[in-house]
Amino acid sequence: MDRSGIFAGEDPFALARAWLAEAEKTEPNDPNAIALATVDPEGLPNVRMVLLKEIEADAFVFYTNYGSTKGQEIDSSGKAAFVMHWKTLRRQIRVRGLVSREEGAQADEYFASRSLKSRLGAWASQQSQPLSSREALMAEAAKVAVTKGPNPPRPPHWGGFRIRPVEIEFWADGAFRLHDRFRWSRVSVGENWLVQRLNP
Numbered sequence: 001m002d003r004s005g006i007f008a009g010e011d012p013f014a015l016a017r018a019w020l021a022e023a024e025k026t027e028p029n030d031p032n033a034i035a036l037a038t039v040d041p042e043g044l045p046n047v048r049m050v051l052l053k054e055i056e057a058d059a060f061v062f063y064t065n066y067g068s069t070k071g072q073e074i075d076s077s078g079k080a081a082f083v084m085h086w087k088t089l090r091r092q093i094r095v096r097g098l099v100s101r102e103e104g105a106q107a108d109e110y111f112a113s114r115s116l117k118s119r120l121g122a123w124a125s126q127q128s129q130p131l132s133s134r135e136a137l138m139a140e141a142a143k144v145a146v147t148k149g150p151n152p153p154r155p156p157h158w159g160g161f162r163i164r165p166v167e168i169e170f171w172a173d174g175a176f177r178l179h180d181r182f183r184w185s186r187v188s189v190g191e192n193w194l195v196q197r198l199n200p
């Protein structure tokens, strides 16, 4: 297959890491931002931005509140998709896959690396639940600062989700709208990848 240059290599996770490293040099903000799609029990899609924190050997990891809308939708469907788009590079990566929680040592370690304010915020915010006022949130943050102290543990309702892809597609802008697209797909997680060039 005529796959070379920015698309070279067999490992889609290595390719995603390489593209993100390029975007880190050019994007003004949040090069690791992904638009994360989930579905509710009726199949109605939902999408919002989150920050991609790890690209592992076979998975993508982000962190959130398990009680949030996305947390509940993922826990019930076990599936998600995301897209990353870099305006500066004119490229996107699309991912679809199966999701499981990361709520062990890795989540503890990442939580511990966050600023104290962020750690307390994770305790204070009942993400996606109605909130009477900003003052109520501030009061809750002040309260947990006292009750949790200077070294708060990871809340049980907060942690990672690990997306194990069955599809990863790389797209790059080409001349005359003849963009390049390559899709890695596999029947299920753990199987071999099939790589195909797609029509733009």
Ligand SMILES: Cc1cc2nc3c(=O)[nH]c(=O)nc-3n(C[C@H](O)[C@H](O)[C@H](O)COP(=O)(O)O)c2cc1C
Residues within 6 Å of the ligand: 030, 033, 046, 048, 049, 050, 051, 052, 062, 063, 064, 065, 068, 069, 070, 071, 127, 128
């Ligand atoms: C650039 C950006 C990055 C964000 N990163 C995260 C994140 O890593 N985790 C998170 O829970 N919410 C993040 N948010 C907030 C989410 O978009 C969303 O408002 C929140 O998670 C609630 O979504 P839900 O009600 O669908 O669960 C981010 C928002 C933006 C704009």
